[in-house]
Amino acid sequence: MTPSSAPRLPLRLRLLLHGGSVLVALFTFVYARLVCTFICSLSPPVLARTVILLALFHMVLRELLLRLLPSSTEQSTPARRAWQLSVLSWVLTGLLAVVLHATRYPTFPVASHLKFAVGYCLLGGGLLAQVEYLLFENALPSTPNLSLAAKLRERLGRRLIEGYVIFTTVPAGIMLLTLLRFIDELKGERQYVIEAAMLAIGFTGVALAAAIAYGRSLRRDSERLLEAVRRVGGGDFQSTVTTSRPDELSLVAAGINEMAGGLQLRERIREAFGRFVSPQVATEFIEKYARHGKSAVLGGSRRDVVVLFSDLRDFTRLSETLEPEVLIEVLNGYFQEMVAAIQRHGGMVDKFIGDAVLATFGLTGSQGDPAIAAVSAGVEMLRRLEAYNAKLAERGLHLRAGIGIHAGEAVAGYLGSTDRMEFTVIGHTVNVASRIEGQAREPLPPLLFSQEVARRLGDAFPVQEVGTVPLKGVAGEMSLLTVAGEARPVRAA
Incomplete structure (x- = not known):
């Protein structure tokens, strides 16, 4: 798909995206003043102008990326491509914030400059971008002619693991950065940071292990369902499919089994019907009347x-x-x-x-x-x-x-x-x-x-x-x- 043929985002979605930029700007303003004594020395209007400039830059940058770059590739759907471009806009805005702050206040320590990257790179590109992904999927059409690699990227297990990684590591990282402030600026005990880091790593590791295990289980069940659909589409109505959990996927499996049973019964009826009348008549009758639930009409042409x-x-x-x-x-x-x-x-x-x-x-x-x-x-x-x-x-x-x-x-x-x-x-x-x-x-x-x-x-x-x-x-x-x-x-x- 060429940039000129890229689908336009609905106005409501664009307003929600811009609202996210404003939300991250407010978080960055509050977060920077709370956790950095050097930024606290700046007057609120000065810091507000910097944050507003970054928010406007991010809005314009994301609009340009979504409008000028291809909205889909052979390896990604329009929704995933839009999500990738949005993440890129968050990261670039965070890098600009670090460079801009370091240029204007060269005497501030490096940690002070990185405070801005927390809001745009971690909060925006990490947490909010996952919400944006869902918005893009609801607003943009899917592309049926995808390569196998693109289809694998859109699998449920992969999406689940991506979400677990982001929603566990980003909050843990922000909490650790906050604790570092107490160590470096308020002369706290480094032991507390080490303990918090160990807990964060432990909990994050367990969460990721659970996500990987659950994702693999979900992938296996999904593959069973897909294989069952392929078999039914190929005319094999004999085998049944089961899942490892009694959830919505098990209901889908039951629906596939019921559909296969119905198709098998229809084929048996067609075969039996075709022995009493011409097979061509049997097929025409089933396709014209039985399939659509219509009553047969007397008469001819x-x-x-x-x-x-x-x-x-x-x-x-x-x-x-x-x-x-x-x-x-x-x-x-x-x-x-x-x-x-x-x-x-x-x-x-x-x-x-x-x-x-x-x-x-x-x-x-x-x-x-x-x-x-x-x-x-x-x-x-x-x-x-x-x-x-x-x-x-x-x-x-x-x-x-x-x-x-x-x-x-x-x-x-x-x-x-x-x-x-x-x-x-x-x-x-x-x-x-x-x-x-x-x-x-x-x-x-x-x-x-x-x-x-x-x-x-x-x-x-x-x-x-x-x-x-x-x-x-x-x-x-x-x-x-x-x-x-x-x-x-x-x-x-």
Whole structure:
């Protein structure tokens, strides 16, 4: 992000930042007069002018840094970058205060000059900057395209340790500087400073150790949650996630587990649903209605499709001679082959009607020309039927089928009632395909299609006209064609 495109800070946030500058200036004025006898020799107006000058310098410097320098980098978010620039402004103001005071009062000891750095470097750049960090995070947008290093900088454990370090070391350091005043200026016992320093180091060390341990625990739990989210996003809904503490993160973990369970159930429903209807219909229904909690709407829309109708010949006689269990087994094996051929060429099985199969092409936006796909599927269905008959020969069975294909406009949608519905295609095109299938029997070949389908095929297949016949419900006679080389009927064994 370039400086010109840096986001402008809201007025309320800028006023809060300037208020922090005023607060540190007041602290520095009071602190310097309380802990330094040399500064106490100055009149309050003189010291006030110095402090006011530093506060104004800090306000202007921070505004310039935030406006002119890039508001984010590949290694930091806008909020962290603004926090870094704010800390830089506090430190530079503290250094200016030391240099300015040393230049104006060269006879004062070095410790007297450093009193100004306490307010701006420690209080401002240390404590107040942490509050500013939170303000920047609430006001500035986050950057999603960050490098891994930048993401690691923003981890909860790191932020926790940073806060512990600052909020323990800064107060301890200021207290020690105050005690040094009693030693150097009021001739106190140095033993008290040593004792206080040992206590400060001990308490700070324990606090930092606890922060590091807690930060690592928080990091491990966060990594578990992130890994669980990645797994769920990748489609793995089996594993669960737990945390080491019963806090808000455990509630997040429980929510992830519940979400994974819901997604797993939805996938199982989709899979089961897709076995009773076309998988494409199942997916469309879930995405359009179930996901958004909408009620399914009856009705449909006009679509240009290619319809394939297939039916077994002499099925009534076959059902009379076979036991029901054997008949179901034979039919399932037959449907297995037919459905595989249809889906391989991008078709959608609409329904099974007894021993018949109704399929559509071009309804789900599959690749390729629907007419070519439908005829290709029909040719493969016949070839698969020949292979399946070879398996049935040992039982003394031989199946024959007829396939009819027609192209045109049909209505595709949900048919039935609000309590029981199905997705299907209806219309004249479907009826014509069924009538053509009825003609696909001896002496005509088992694969027939209309002149409209032949027109759409172009040069994809060598076609052959096999006759002109009247069809029920169709005005006039219709020319029927087949694929050259497939024009032989499948004769009974």
